[in-house]
Amino acid sequence: MKIMYINNDGAGFADYMEVAEGINVAALFVERLPYAKAQDYLIRVNRQEAAADQVLQAGDRVSFTPKKIEGALAFAATSI
């Protein structure tokens, strides 16, 4: 079945993709981000919080957004 998969880590990714029927949120996370920890991400299905065992439906919008996104400074601040 086809879902909208969005990964807001790194360069960002958003596209439709085919996934297995009956796959749940946790399994999709492990499949797409095998080296990441789920607790480090905001996981949303159709823009709402989702349980790990929530089974995905065709057309669902799934997004993974890192909880920690480090900002920077555009240029060196004058400091003493």
Place this chain on the structure above:
Amino acid sequence: MDTIVMRWLRTAAKLYAQWARSRPRLCSIQLPTDLWEEVQILARQVAQSQQHGWQLAADRQSQELLVKLESLQAIVAPLLVKLRAQITLRSIAGLADIYRDLLALAAEFPGVDYDLNSQTVSVITEPIQLAGVLLGPFQIRLDVSHMASDQEYRVVALQPNPANTNNRVTHPHVNDQALCAGDGVRAIRAALGSGRLYDFFTIVHQTLQTYAPGRAYVELENWFGVPCHDCGCTADENDGCACTRCEATLCADCGSPCSDCGEMCCANCSERCPDCGQFVCLSCRGPGGVPMCQDCLNHQFDPPEENHAAETMENFPD
């Protein structure tokens, strides 16, 4: 229909119209039409040769046709990738997506608003606290007329608690209402490029909730000012300086220039000359570490002029 739902529907419609106007056009595709005509001509020649039984000619023309088709494939393949990427980006966010984004933002954040006059969508965060420093709530304002650019959003402190040393820094990574998103820059650009409002605001929000030590306009440990090394008061970055020897922070009233080299030094890196009272840095001390300025040191080893004259007279009696 519910008033709130109607409001968000109207807002989504306006946003969608604005975004559709501002997003970049599809790049024109240059098709290899000349090469395609050559392929068609060769294909007809191959067919005619085979029809007349001219096998050698058919073989040669088939070889040429193969080369032409391979060239055609090499030109068309990257065009497919380019066009597919453009279509994917443009098809991500439709009117329904924008409407659902607005509803989700309204449910997740304390405040969401759309200002028709300024064409901005804004979201208010909850008060943000990092490393014990309360920074207050922020308003993330997105100019939807420039959604294709990641520079057209501002982060405004609503109850500012700026850094003591720089009042334009209201957050370690926000200077003059501009967030330096660091690791989030590309994801923000991708979200705005495809009109994913919910993702954009979420990414910016998560960036505001993250402190990256060593990459801040003002580090949180210095948020309330850097203490002067000599007197302990809060040093202002515009008026103070740093010890040239050990880089300790000094306020405008502390620190002394070395009377020999002129470098500004803290109390630890300088001493007073016992003769004249001027400060001498530890590098300019006299031989053996004598804390004496050069002028006084020279004077100490120069014999007085009258003694010298008397000795001369004694050596040359009348």
